[in-house]
Amino acid sequence: MTFSERILVWYDKNKRTLPWRGTRDPYKIWLSEIMLQQTRVVQGTPYYLKFIGNYPKVHDLANASEEEVLKLWQGLGYYSRARNLHATAKMVVGEYGGDFPDTYKELLKLKGVGDYTASAISSICFDRPEPVVDGNVYRVLARYFGVDLAINSTEGVKYFKKLAREVMNAKNIRDYNQGIMEFGAIQCSPKKPNCDECPLNKSCVALQTNKVGELPVKLKKTKVRDRYFNYVVFMSEDTKMMLEQRKGKGIWQNLWQFPLIESEESLIKESFTRQLNSFDYQPEIVSVDKFNTDAIIHKLSHQHLYTTFWIVHTKGSQQDGGVSFEDVEKYPVPVLIADFLERFKKTYFQ
DNA sequence: AAAACGGGGCA
């Protein structure tokens, strides 16, 4: 049996039941693929079900507001995926009459659809002989063929794509592509792969040369940046809070948060109070207090956010931008803000 | 070519 035949046999016996597994509906495959980019199946699945429930057809997604889409996406991370998802839904409805393109080349033009996703959709939905190369495939190929090129180097990316094309099963690309990814996720996992019961163990180069733990090779990631966030939770006498939308570049684009003072280090109350002058909004201040004594460390893949929430009670009622506590929960916010709101609610409204 | 972009799970 060839490599791809063994993958197909293994897949037939070991595949998980997943909500999108049986379908060829490009909308559903596309949605699942976008959600699973850099995201584990267990984390993405509830969101997939939620989206299909709210938007059964691509038209439903296209007709929604970005705000609503972001709210449903809240907590899944990499929010550009949600913005691109929405834009692509509108594009598919507006420019393609509601039907997704059926070739790799055309799919690649859609926002948020790169090499992997274009390959996945074209092969899974339309049987196009395009090999997928995701993190699982890199791992399986690197180990089985003993390739020590860095998977995130330009040369490595090119090499693995070519190798993937050479060893794929073009006759049943739909199952083969899903099979090799499933194989990487279940059998040839990053840590503690099950080599003892692996159908490929006799011919696996990494196993034979005792290099399973060293492959695949990946170039070092960039180091993490520390940032200091001071969120200003203005609370007026009518218990309304000031909320604003993140614009421009950077993290959490188009999501909502409290007015933010970023500093070079943790602030004491005096310096914080002084910096309140920088806002356009200048209410009469009644009190200033830290909500959390120690900074909350919110970790992103590339940033550590040392965060303090300052509760600033103000005189009178909120001007424009005031949001009641019930309404705050309707806005799409980062997990950092959502967690705070949860704790704040318990502290002040119980 | 490298950096930016989230959040969670696991040893």
Next chain:
DNA sequence: TGCCCAGTTTT
């Protein structure tokens, strides 16, 4: 703590 996840886009 560091690594990885059905990657893509921007710099």
